[in-house]
Amino acid sequence: MIEIESAGLTDVGQKREGNEDAFFVDEKQQIFVVADGMGGHLAGEVASGIVVDTFGRFARGEDDCTEFAVPDDALSAEATRLVSCIRKANHEVFTKSRSDENCRGMGSTVAAIHSTGDTIIAANVGDSPIYFVRDGDIELISVMHTVAAEQAAIDPERLKLLPEKFLHMLSRAIGVSEDVQADVCETQCFKGDSFLLCSDGLSNLVAPNEMADIVSNNSAEEACRKFVDMANERGGDDNITVIVLRVKEVGSRKGTFRRFVMRLLGL
Amino acid sequence: MPSLILQFKDTEHGEFPLSTGSSITIGRRETNTIVIDNLAVSGNHAKVDCLDDGYLLTDLKSKNGTFVNGKIVSSHWLQKGDVISIGKHSLIFKLAEGEAPPPAHDMTEETMVLDTEEYRAMLDRSTPNMPAQSEKAERMGVLSFVKGGEGEYELKKKLVKIGKDDSNDVVVGGLMVAKTAATISKRPTGYYLNFVEGMSKPKVNGKAVKDSVLLKEFDTIEIGSLRMEFIIKE
Numbered sequence: 001m002i003e004i005e006s007a008g009l010t011d012v013g014q015k016r017e018g019n020e021d022a023f024f025v026d027e028k029q030q031i032f033v034v035a036d037g038m039g040g041h042l043a044g045e046v047a048s049g050i051v052v053d054t055f056g057r058f059a060r061g062e063d064d065c066t067e068f069a070v071p072d073d074a075l076s077a078e079a080t081r082l083v084s085c086i087r088k089a090n091h092e093v094f095t096k097s098r099s100d101e102n103c104r105g106m107g108s109t110v111a112a113i114h115s116t117g118d119t120i121i122a123a124n125v126g127d128s129p130i131y132f133v134r135d136g137d138i139e140l141i142s143v144m145h146t147v148a149a150e151q152a153a154i155d156p157e158r159l160k161l162l163p164e165k166f167l168h169m170l171s172r173a174i175g176v177s178e179d180v181q182a183d184v185c186e187t188q189c190f191k192g193d194s195f196l197l198c199s200d201g202l203s204n205l206v207a208p209n210e211m212a213d214i215v216s217n218n219s220a221e222e223a224c225r226k227f228v229d230m231a232n233e234r235g236g237d238d239n240i241t242v243i244v245l246r247v248k249e250v251g252s253r254k255g256t257f258r259r260f261v262m263r264l265l266g267l
Numbered sequence: 268m269p270s271l272i273l274q275f276k277d278t279e280h281g282e283f284p285l286s287t288g289s290s291i292t293i294g295r296r297e298t299n300t301i302v303i304d305n306l307a308v309s310g311n312h313a314k315v316d317c318l319d320d321g322y323l324l325t326d327l328k329s330k331n332g333t334f335v336n337g338k339i340v341s342s343h344w345l346q347k348g349d350v351i352s353i354g355k356h357s358l359i360f361k362l363a364e365g366e367a368p369p370p371a372h373d374m375t376e377e378t379m380v381l382d383t384e385e386y387r388a389m390l391d392r393s394t395p396n397m398p399a400q401s402e403k404a405e406r407m408g409v410l411s412f413v414k415g416g417e418g419e420y421e422l423k424k425k426l427v428k429i430g431k432d433d434s435n436d437v438v439v440g441g442l443m444v445a446k447t448a449a450t451i452s453k454r455p456t457g458y459y460l461n462f463v464e465g466m467s468k469p470k471v472n473g474k475a476v477k478d479s480v481l482l483k484e485f486d487t488i489e490i491g492s493l494r495m496e497f498i499i500k501e
Contacts, residue, residue, distance in 0.1 A: 073424065187479075188450050
């Protein structure tokens with residue numbers, strides 16, 4: 001198991017009346033989730049709330065989400081489990097939006113990290129990014145499900161042809177259709193590596209190199225505080241939510257030499 | 268008072284004043300304020316509402332779309348010099364001499380989820396000659412065995428484990444090789460080779476990897492008795 005130091009913070013920002021973001025941190029089970037809800041009149045709050053509650057039940061072992069597991073050759077068993085929880089959350093939000101008049105059309109993003117042994121699994125739907133910071137370098141390990149990002153990936157020229165309103169649109173979200181496909185990244189992690197999950201209320205106002213700088217030079221808790229303050233100083237257009245995690249120790253590396261000697265000695 | 272000037276192939280076909288409080292409709296049907304008799308134009312194609320705080324153009328779910336300055340719009344606050352295209356006709360938004368421009372409107376909307384059908388239809392219209400997204404070739408990394416194995420291993424999994432133990436995706440022999448010696452992870456930015464544990468570190472192009480390195484095409488990877496080349500396939 002790896003040892004993780006983490007912190008999470010959410011703030012309503014300067015312009016919005018309510019906070020439609022939600023986050024979930026479980027250091028013991030090593031599950032970390034940011035959800036950014038959408039849909040007017042409190043429905044966004046309901047959607048992101050359902051997402052984090054689903055992860056809460058999953059982390060506590062109250063719901064293993066196996067009925068939503070889809071075998072996928074590309075994924076490890078742990079990654080498959082994490083994806084099944086995302087699909088479960090999608091089902092919950094979708095069902096609620098269908099059955100409750102006040103929640104019609106609501107949706108949410110999800111950015112989730114789960115660590116198992118010495119690897120980290122990052123999975124996401126929507127535009128809440130997951131960043132990976134190592135030695136001061138920052139890398140996006142989630143996939144942006146926005147019309148703009150998808151079009152730019154095909155051809156940057158296409159962006160010029162897109163009408164403004166499409167640029168702000170999500171091409172995928174939790175709770176808008178019966179099923180959802182998450183993008184997954186599974187990678188090795190090392191002592192000192194950091195990860196950052198946030199809502200677009202932060203990523204629209206703070207650049208990746210600034211994030212790398214703050215994450216590298218502060219404790220997880222201080223970094224979260226600084227991020228929220230920074231986004232608010234720059235206008236705080238949207239709700240701001242951020243989780244920072246840092247890998248303190250990777251278990252499998254400990255005692256490697258001893259195990260090797262023991263093996264040589266046939267013990 | 269601003270007006271819309273109807274043009275077809277550089278010839279003017281009329282000027283329509285936009286007086287505040289009125290609504291101008293555009294379409295093929297005779298009931299419209301601006302009638303364009305062309306099959307590319309829907310019966311009721313678009314409208315302009317002349318409001319206190321500006322002139323709002325709205326596409327009335329027309330079959331072939333309403334464009335402003337080459338971009339398709341569902342609704343748009345008209346600004347000085349805007350050219351509306353409907354079929355092969357143009358409507359130019361013109362201010363009277365010395366008239367103050369209408370106030371700017373912030374068109375940034377709250378995050379919305381895309382209506383896929385609307386989106387596809389829009390793309391078909393505004394980018395007709397570009398390939399659909401699904402046609403984009405997926406690139407996949409492949410390990411080609413040079414020594415210690417035969418053939419190729421396709422890096423389909425997000426995380427490929429390499430080591431001595433049978434539970435690994437690629438099994439490699441050698442006393443110095445750990446249970447799981449290395450992994451290759453597929454990240455949005457590329458494939459990374461990671462050192463996991465063991466007395467001897469994996470090597471990329473002869474250089475020991477102490478944590479993680481981004482693989483480039485034709486890199487040589489050595490782990491224990493295994494030597495492989497990293498290749499990208501379309």
